[in-house]
Amino acid sequence: MATRTITDSVTLVPSGYTGLTSLTTNSSYPVSNGYYDSSSTSYARFTLSTSTTGYLYYTFDTSSIPANATITSVSANFKARVGNTSRVTDSTCQLYTGTTAKGSSTAFASTTASIRSMTVGTWTRSELNNLRLRIGATGSSSTSTKRFDFYGADVTIAYSYTVTTYDVTISNSTSATVTTDNANPMAGENVQITADTLSGITVTDNSTDVTSQFVQVSSGSEELVPDSNTNSNFTLTNIDNAYNGSSNTTYAQLQLAGSTTGTIYFNFPTFSLPSGATLTSVSCTVKLQFNANNSSSGFTSSFQAYAGSTAKGSATQWVSSGSNVAVNTYTVTMGSWSASDLSSPKLYITATNSARSTQRQIYVYGATLTVTYEMSGGGVYVYTITNVSGNHAIVVSSSASQDALYVKQNGSWVEVVTAYKKVNGAWVEQSDLTQVFSSGTNYIQG
């Protein structure tokens, strides 16, 4: 048993808001559109009354930062704009703890949205419990519309903390035996295994009185970055946020451009059963949130377990209703597994965004693989693998449609960004531009 200092960082985006004062929100550009990082292209819109100062606080979930952490640094970026610089004044963003300002405010007095940074001072861990971003402005005496738009923000918090860990002995490159410094870990405690390679690690539990144990497999010297992430239609950011299991509160963000299909997968570490053990069950959960951006065009996803390249069980299908949905933990249908299948367990997530111009996001919090086995001498053991190995959550494929539609306006051809058809009294966005017009129909300009 030893005490170890771990340095880490987390990047958070707004997850809620509070203190809305003297601002009118816009249902077409809701406050929740600000729940993204500063690279977002969607925005929340706020309107000010004449000669009135309005503001609100976006809030952040900092629960993933250990309670005993020492905060090393806090940096923040945000993106906003005003509708008219003479009608909207004193437009600023600033970090707060509760209602106490921290650092300096930064103005966004421009009609062009751009990413700005803030100085944010010195923080304690307890101050982060109430981390907020205050965004506000003052409306002039003009009777014209006075509005500003907020796109999103990201706050990066670097910290260090100490943990008690049980060391392990690496017997060779493909196996490790938990000796735990002659101490038995208790249920719920961490056994941290560090190795240069994660492939083929054998975990042997020498403790006899522990029937449920959390095994955390670290990535050693490997970098937690995607192998490839080159297709601009399908981007994966903050990927290291998704390596902490399906109870995780931080997430990686998958962004799908219009008319795009893409796939990622979680690559769980190899799990080798101890000699004489009989595999009882394998289960898997994945925590995801789908953001349809309130577009009714097709947005679907499926997730399926694999043993190596062999699909296991049946795919879980998710179909968007057009509305954004809350974060949810989905149980994967695993089918039948053998001990050898655990040499390369994977979870694939495929998503298709059929909207022509609307971006969609999937927030990937993490996945957990749970293996239960029974020893020949008695005793049931449950291992929960919450880390996926670094360097393996990758973009494996993506594709995008190139269909386009043009309309001639004032002598020039202009590309149609979005086409709609009216159905049952409502305009419905069309995902397939080749089907908007048909050869047997006459058309007249309205």
Add this chain to the structure above:
Amino acid sequence: MAYNKVVYDGTTLIDLTGDTVTANSLLSGYTAHSASGASISGAVSFVTYYTGSTAPSSSTGSDGDIYLRTS
């Protein structure tokens, strides 16, 4: 019985036999007489398409209409 040509005392008063109008070339909502003299109702309909730079208003158009947004 439909008539498509009227001759009186050797003089042709009206002659539809050379007319080319058909139901499929006549706007829906209008009537005419074909070359055979039969009454026909127009069958040609149009789908209205609109263009604009913002999302369409719910009050615009009818079912089946198209809206092309360019920005």
